[in-house]
Each structure stands twice: as C-alpha cells, then as structure tokens.
Amino acid sequence: MTLVDLCNLLINGTIEGLLIALPALALTLVMGVARFPNAATGDYMTVAAYAGIGVQAWGAASIFLAGLGAIAAGAAISIIFYLWVFRALRGRAPVASLVASIGVAFFARSMLTLFVGHDQQTFNLPLVRAWNFGGVRLLPTDLYVAALALIAMALLFALLHLTPIGRQMRAIADNPDLARACGIRSGRVLLSLWAVVGALCALGGMMFGVKAVVSPELGWELLIPAFAAMILGGIGSPIGAVVGAVLLGIASELSVPFVGPSYKIAVAFLLLLLVLLLRPRGLFGKAILSR
Amino acid sequence: MIAYLIAVGIIALIYMLLTIGLNLQYGYTGLINFGVVAFFAIGAYTSALLTLGGWPLVPAFVVAIIVAAIVAYPIGLLSLRLSDDYLAVVTLGFSEVVRLAIQQERWLTHGVQGLPGIPRMFLSLGIGDYAELATLAVLVLCNLAAIGLMLHLVRSPYGRLIQAIRDDEVAVEAIGKDPRRLKVQVFMLGSGLAGLAGAFYAHFITYLSPDQFLPLVTFYVWIAMIIGGTGRTTGAVAGSLILMVFLEGSRFARDWIPSVSEVQMASVRLALVGLALILFTIYRPQGMMGSRR
Numbered sequence: 001m002t003l004v005d006l007c008n009l010l011i012n013g014t015i016e017g018l019l020i021a022l023p024a025l026a027l028t029l030v031m032g033v034a035r036f037p038n039a040a041t042g043d044y045m046t047v048a049a050y051a052g053i054g055v056q057a058w059g060a061a062s063i064f065l066a067g068l069g070a071i072a073a074g075a076a077i078s079i080i081f082y083l084w085v086f087r088a089l090r091g092r093a094p095v096a097s098l099v100a101s102i103g104v105a106f107f108a109r110s111m112l113t114l115f116v117g118h119d120q121q122t123f124n125l126p127l128v129r130a131w132n133f134g135g136v137r138l139l140p141t142d143l144y145v146a147a148l149a150l151i152a153m154a155l156l157f158a159l160l161h162l163t164p165i166g167r168q169m170r171a172i173a174d175n176p177d178l179a180r181a182c183g184i185r186s187g188r189v190l191l192s193l194w195a196v197v198g199a200l201c202a203l204g205g206m207m208f209g210v211k212a213v214v215s216p217e218l219g220w221e222l223l224i225p226a227f228a229a230m231i232l233g234g235i236g237s238p239i240g241a242v243v244g245a246v247l248l249g250i251a252s253e254l255s256v257p258f259v260g261p262s263y264k265i266a267v268a269f270l271l272l273l274l275v276l277l278l279r280p281r282g283l284f285g286k287a288i289l290s291r
Numbered sequence: 292m293i294a295y296l297i298a299v300g301i302i303a304l305i306y307m308l309l310t311i312g313l314n315l316q317y318g319y320t321g322l323i324n325f326g327v328v329a330f331f332a333i334g335a336y337t338s339a340l341l342t343l344g345g346w347p348l349v350p351a352f353v354v355a356i357i358v359a360a361i362v363a364y365p366i367g368l369l370s371l372r373l374s375d376d377y378l379a380v381v382t383l384g385f386s387e388v389v390r391l392a393i394q395q396e397r398w399l400t401h402g403v404q405g406l407p408g409i410p411r412m413f414l415s416l417g418i419g420d421y422a423e424l425a426t427l428a429v430l431v432l433c434n435l436a437a438i439g440l441m442l443h444l445v446r447s448p449y450g451r452l453i454q455a456i457r458d459d460e461v462a463v464e465a466i467g468k469d470p471r472r473l474k475v476q477v478f479m480l481g482s483g484l485a486g487l488a489g490a491f492y493a494h495f496i497t498y499l500s501p502d503q504f505l506p507l508v509t510f511y512v513w514i515a516m517i518i519g520g521t522g523r524t525t526g527a528v529a530g531s532l533i534l535m536v537f538l539e540g541s542r543f544a545r546d547w548i549p550s551v552s553e554v555q556m557a558s559v560r561l562a563l564v565g566l567a568l569i570l571f572t573i574y575r576p577q578g579m580m581g582s583r584r
Contacts (some may be wrong), residue, residue, distance in 0.1 A: 110561035224384045229462025269384040
C-alpha cells in the first residue's frame with residue numbers, strides 16, 4: 001500500500017465516519033434521554049431518503065428542496081412513532097421499548113416497500129469529476145456531504161449547549177427525577193428531542209443516498225455500524241459518538257485492502273466487541289453507569 | 292393436502308424448538324438474544340455440510356447442536372460483562388456477521404448460489420412418502436422432550452435460580468450463587484436447541500442459501516414467544532402454532548385478494564410482524580395466554 005492509497009483510504013474513511021456519526025448521534029441522544037437503544041434509527045433514515053427522492057420525482061429538481069423534504073419527513077416519522085409507541089412505553093423496562101423499536105423498524109420499512117416497491121433509487125445530481133491531487137482523489141460531492149454533516153453537528157452541539165431546550169434535554173439525560181423536580185416539562189422536551197433525532201437520521205439517510213443509492217435496506221445496514229460508533233464513543237456522549245464514528249469509518253476503510261469491501265459490517269462488529277471487552281464505557285463514557 | 296399439512300406441521304415444530312430455546316434464554320433468564328437466526332443457520336449449515344461430506348444423519352445432528360452451543364459460549368461469556376441492551380445489539384450484529392460470512396465464504400457454503408441436494412431424513416429406509424411423516428414424528432418427540440425438559444427445569448432448584456437472575460441478579464449473588472455460569476449455560480443450551488432446529492430445517496428443505504437466514508427469522512421467533520407469553524413453556528408452544536397459522540394464512544389470503552403481488556404480500560407480512568411487536572409490547576406484555584402480573 002502506497003502513501004497515496006493510504007491517503008485515499010483515510011479520506012474515504014473520514015467522510016464515511018462523518019456520515020455514520022449522524023445516526024450514531026441520533027442513537028446516543030435517545031439512549032441518553034429516553035434510555036433505550038432505538039433499533040428503528042436506520043429505518044427512519046431510509047424513509048427520509050425516499051421522501052427526498054419523492055420530492056425530486058415531484059418535479060423539484062433542487063437537491064436542497066429534497067433535503068428539506070427528507071428532514072421534514074424524518075422529523076415527522078420520528079415524532080409520530082414517539083407519540084404512538086415510545087411515549088406509551090415510558091416508565092417500563094428498556095427492553096419493552098427496544099422490542100417495540102424493532103417492530104417500528106419493520107413497520108416503517110414495510111409500509112415504504114408496500115407503496116414504493118423494492119427498486120433502488122438515485123438522487124438526480126449533476127455528474128462531477130473527482131479532483132485529483134497527484135493520485136489522491138476527492139469527489140466534490142463527498143466534500144459537500146462531509147461539510148454538511150459537520151454543520152449539522154455544530155448546530156446540534158449549539159442546540160444542546162446554548163439553548164434552554166438543549167439544557168433541559170441534558171438535564172433529563174443526567175437525572176430525570178431531579179429535572180422533573182426542577183420543573184422541567186419533559187413532554188415538550190421529548191417532542192423536540194425526537195424531532196431532532198428524526199432530522200439527524202434524515203440527513204444521514206439523505207447523504208448516504210447522495211453518495212450511493214437509496215434502497216429499502218439502506219438504513220438497516222447502517223444500524224450495526226451506528227451502534228458500534230455509539231458504544232465506541234461512550235453511550236450518551238454526543239462528542240463520543242462523532243469521534244467513535246470517524247474512528248470506525250477509518251478503521252473499516254483501512255480494513256478493505258485486507259478483508260475486502262464486503263466485510264465492513266464485520267469489522268464494525270469486531271471493533272464493537274473489542275470496545276465492550278476492553279473499555280465497556282467507551283472512550284468518552286462516564287465512569288459510573290447505572291446500567 | 293395431507294402432504295401440505297405435514298410440511299406446515301414440520302415447519303411449525305421447527306419454529307417451536309426455536310421458541311422454546313429463546314423462551315429459556317429470555318423468558319426465564321432475561322437474556323435478550325436478537326441473534327437466534329445465527330445459531331439456527333450454524334446448525335443448518337453444519338449438518339448440511341457434514342452429510343454432504345458423507346456423514347450419516349444422526350452424528351451430523353449431534354455435531355450441529357454441539358457447534359451451535361460452542362459458538363454461543365464466547366457470546367454467553369461476553370454477556371456477563373454487558374447489560375441486557377448490549378447483549379441485544381451484540382447478538383443482532385453477530386447474526387448479520389454470520390449471514391455475511393455464509394454469503395462470502397464460497398469455498399465452504401457456495402455463497403448466494405446456495406447449497407443444494409442436502410439429503411432428506413429417512414430416505415435410506417425406502418419408505419417413500421412416509422419419510423416426511425417420520426420426520427414429523429421425530430420432531431414431535433424432540434419438542435416433547437424439550438418441553439418436558441423445560442417444565443422439569445422450571446420446577447427444579449436450577450430453574451428457580453435462573454428465574455431469580457431475571458428478576459434480581461444482585462440477590463442471586465447475595466445468596467452465594469454465581470449468576471455468570473448459569474447465564475452462559477442457559478445461553479448455550481438455548482442456542483444448541485436452535486442448532487437442532489437448524490439441522491431439521493436443512494434436511495427438510497434440502498437447500499440452504501444465506502437469504503433464508505435474515506434477522507426477520509429471529510423476530511418471527513420473538514413474536515411467537517411474545518404472543519404466547521414470555522416465561523411460559525405452554526406459551527411458546529401456542530405462540531409458534533399461532534405464528535405458523537399467520538404465516539401460512541397470509542399465503543392463502545392472496546387467493547382472495549388476487550390484485551396483491553407476492554412482493555407486496557411480503558411487505559404486508561413484515562408490516563404485520565412489526566405491528567404485532569408494537570401492539571403486544573404496549574397492550575399485552577404478558578402475551579395472549581398470560582394473566583397480568
């Protein structure tokens with residue numbers, strides 16, 4: 001492997017990692033505040049990506065309109081399932097919400113395939129050539145996607161740390177009883193949380209769709225990598241999810257020359273196992289976890 | 292018609308074995324196994340490859356059980372260090388990795404082309420159509436044995452202990468018992484049962500390919516367990532029968548509504564499985580048969 005190859009793998013891995021960071025953030029937010037691993041995260045991505053395709057098919061050629069449509073759809077589906085399913089399961093053991101979230105994943109995906117079919121779709125984008133810096137290739141699309149992911153993360157961190165609603169979210173994540181005692185109305189906070197989660201999933205799904213194709217399994221296949229990123233970074237830690245995702249992206253790209261591209265999920269899984277064995281609280285996790 | 296009923300019965304009994312195994316792991320002990328299909332696949336491929344390599348059926352079945360249980364050992368060990376939700380994620384990931392490995396390792400499994408010509412059970416006896424009836428009978432016996440074992444286990448001190456792990460692990464430790472060893476044993480036992488179910492499946496269907504081992508299978512088993520009521524052996528029996536009526540019934544539903552294509556029907560089936568998981572966890576967590584605790 002030459003230095004140029006290495007650079008290419010590092011760049012691809014970083015970009016892939018920045019995209020995985022979006023669903024990983026969605027997972028970690030739900031884990032921190034609502035306290036269960038949301039297995040429907042991937043399928044929110046899929047549904048939102050198809051919504052983006054739908055906006056384009058209706059005649060709006062602009063990719064930005066498609067993105068807005070995807071975000072609206074992602075937030076909507078996330079809120080709908082919160083109101084219908086996860087709100088009813090608050091106060092029950094996390095496993096109830098976990099099993100229900102599998103049900104939500106299947107239900108959302110099958111409703112999608114029932115009405116739009118199983119065909120792969122692509123976003124309508126102008127074809128661009130990769131920039132070539134002496135062998136190190138960079139697709140402008142990848143650069144835009146990575147920049148957008150970074151902007152989205154910056155907005156999320158601003159929301160969490162600079163706004164009242166973000167402070168309330170963190171308060172509930174930290175100690176729900178104390179938060180309630182302080183007069184934080186958790187209903188409103190949770191609604192905004194799920195809207196943010198849906199928007200993050202939508203952006204992730206949209207960007208994976210832009211980079212490759214949109215298929216009904218798009219999100220489900222990213223679920224294990226997103227879980228791995230979340231656990232690697234430390235559950236409930238947003239910055240950890242981002243760092244974990246980028247590390248995971250780079251690790252799985254670097255493994256490609258050795259094990260081939262089809263074993264990416266397996267690499268993510270192995271990394272997940274290693275973290276759980278060596279440092280179960282992840283890179284940025286708190287020392288004491290109630291679980 | 293009789294042949295069809297026998298075939299449906301065989302599949303139902305295979306699911307029943309899987310459900311009894313999962314019920315032991317989750318229903319009694321509280322281990323969230325989202326990777327049932329992995330052990331099912333391992334059992335199926337082990338027995339299929341051995342018999343295609345010239346082994347007789349019975350030792351191949353035994354090895355299938357043992358291999359599935361041995362593979363479960365490290366994952367069971369891992370579960371000691373993890374809380375429930377982590378185990379769910381790890382087992383789900385494991386089942387996807389197993390499917391991926393079956394897809395990729397063509398030298399062993401023929402990948403997506405699949406493994407055809409797996410010998411049927413009781414073929415060498417030359418009893419023709421009665422071979423399937425005999426398979427059904429053996430499956431009934433295996434299920435009865437598994438049910439008997441479970442009923443015995445639940446009433447034994449061992450059974451009380453594993454249920455205590457589910458309810459309060461710290462209390463089990465406090466009375467000087469080691470919940471870790473018990474958890475690993477339960478995980479291996481349930482997975483061995485899944486391996487046995489896989490071996491039966493391989494020699495009944497006679498053709499294996501990776502797309503038969505999607506995570507959906509795992510959640511069929513979960514649905515069967517939840518419908519019947521978790522932590523009840525009779526529930527596992529009833530749940531897997533109800534599941535089979537639903538899966539087969541949805542096939543006939545297409546005769547009444549001919550405008551629905553098979554692909555759409557698959558979507559509807561998946562939607563109903565999802566809906567059942569949602570509605571049962573919200574409204575009837577104790578299952579169809581259980582009473583509210």
